[in-house]
Amino acid sequence: MEIKEILDLIIESISTPISYIFNPKKRLYILYLCSALILAFYVYKRDRIRSTLIRYLFPKKVWLSQSAFVDYAMIFLNSFVKLLLVVPYLIYGLYIAFYTNEYLFDYFGTPAFTLTAMQTVVGYTIVFTLVSDFMSYLVHYLMHKIPFLWEFHKTHHSATTLNPVTQYRIHPVELLINNARSILVFGVLTGLFDYLSNHQVHKLVFLGVNVLSFGFLLFGANLRHSHVKLRYWSFLEYIFISPVQHQIHHSNNPKFFNKNMGSMFALWDWLFGTLALSKTAKNIEFGLGEEDEQYSSFWKNIYMPFYNIFMSVKMFLKRIFNL
Numbered sequence: 001m002e003i004k005e006i007l008d009l010i011i012e013s014i015s016t017p018i019s020y021i022f023n024p025k026k027r028l029y030i031l032y033l034c035s036a037l038i039l040a041f042y043v044y045k046r047d048r049i050r051s052t053l054i055r056y057l058f059p060k061k062v063w064l065s066q067s068a069f070v071d072y073a074m075i076f077l078n079s080f081v082k083l084l085l086v087v088p089y090l091i092y093g094l095y096i097a098f099y100t101n102e103y104l105f106d107y108f109g110t111p112a113f114t115l116t117a118m119q120t121v122v123g124y125t126i127v128f129t130l131v132s133d134f135m136s137y138l139v140h141y142l143m144h145k146i147p148f149l150w151e152f153h154k155t156h157h158s159a160t161t162l163n164p165v166t167q168y169r170i171h172p173v174e175l176l177i178n179n180a181r182s183i184l185v186f187g188v189l190t191g192l193f194d195y196l197s198n199h200q201v202h203k204l205v206f207l208g209v210n211v212l213s214f215g216f217l218l219f220g221a222n223l224r225h226s227h228v229k230l231r232y233w234s235f236l237e238y239i240f241i242s243p244v245q246h247q248i249h250h251s252n253n254p255k256f257f258n259k260n261m262g263s264m265f266a267l268w269d270w271l272f273g274t275l276a277l278s279k280t281a282k283n284i285e286f287g288l289g290e291e292d293e294q295y296s297s298f299w300k301n302i303y304m305p306f307y308n309i310f311m312s313v314k315m316f317l318k319r320i321f322n323l
C-alpha cells in the first residue's frame with residue numbers, strides 16, 4: 001500500500017464517522033439523535049428532574065469523562081479497521097447468497113412453490129429481522145460465556161459512562177466478528193429467499209428491513225447508551241429491549257452480569273433465562289467494577305485483551321508442563 005493510499009484511508013476513516021450524522025442507516029443520524037432528545041425530554045418531565053434541561057441532557061461527567069473520550073477515539077479506529085478489513089469483503093455476502101441459491105437448487109431442485117413478490121418482501125423482512133437479531137443475541141451470549149471472547153467484549157463493558165457513541169466502543173476483533181456474522185446472515189437468507197421466490201430478490205425486498213430498523217432507531221435506540229432512564233411497560237420488556245434494560249446489561253453489579261444480551265428483541269433473553277426487567281434495578285453503575293482501572297485509557301482497551309489471553313495461555317502451559 002502506498003503512502004497516498006494510507007493517507008486517503010486515514011482521511012476517510014475520520015470523515016466516515018462524521019458523515020454518520022447524515023446517514024439514515026446509522027444510529028447517529030441526526031433524526032434519531034433528535035428523537036432521542038425528545039424522549040429524554042419526556043423522561044426529564046416524567047421524573048421531575050430538578051436540574052436544568054441542558055444539564056440533565058449533557059452532563060459534563062458523562063460527555064466529557066475519560067471513558068467517553070475512549071468511545072470517541074474508538075469510533076475512528078473502528079472506522080479505519082472497517083474500511084481496511086470489512087468493506088473489501090462485503091462482496092462475500094453476495095457470493096454466499098449465490099452459492100446458497102445454487103446449493104438449494106442442486107439439492108432440492110426447483111421449489112415446489114414460488115413466493116409472490118409481496119410474500120418475498122414480507123417473508124424476508126420478518127425472517128431477516130428475527131434471524132439476524134437472534135444471531136446477534138447468540139454471538140453476544142458467546143462473547144459473555146467464552147473466556148477468550150469475553151476478553152475482547154470487555155472493551156464495550158469497560159465504559160463507566162454511557163453516551164450514544166459508546167455503541168461504537170467495541171474492540172476491533174469484536175467488530176470483525178460482528179461483521180462476519182452480518183455478512184453470513186445476509187448471504188444465507190438472501191440466497192434462501194432468492195431460491196424460494198425464483199429470483200425476485202431485488203432492492204425493494206430490503207425496504208421492509210429498512211423500515212423496521214428505521215422504527216427501532218427512531219424510538220430511542222440512542223438512549224440505550226445514555227444516562228436517561230427510559231423504560232417500557234413490563235409486558236413490552238419481554239418482547240423488546242428497553243434503553244434501561246441495556247443499561248442494566250452494563251451494570252457492574254454481579255446480580256446483572258450476563259443479563260439482557262438481546263439487541264432489538266428481549267424474546268431471546270426471555271426464552272433462555274437471561275432477561276432482567278428494568279423495574280428490578282435501581283441506581284445502576286456502569287463498568288467492570290474492580291477491573292475498571294485496567295481499562296481506563298484507549299490503548300489499555302486495545303491491548304489488555306491480548307495481554308490477558310497471553311497470560312492465561314502462559315498459565316495454562318505452565319500448569320500442563322509443570323514449568
Ligand SMILES: [Zn+2]
Nearest residue numbers: 140144153249
Ligand atoms: Zn455484553
Ligand SMILES: [Zn+2]
Nearest residue numbers: 156225246250
Ligand atoms: Zn452496550
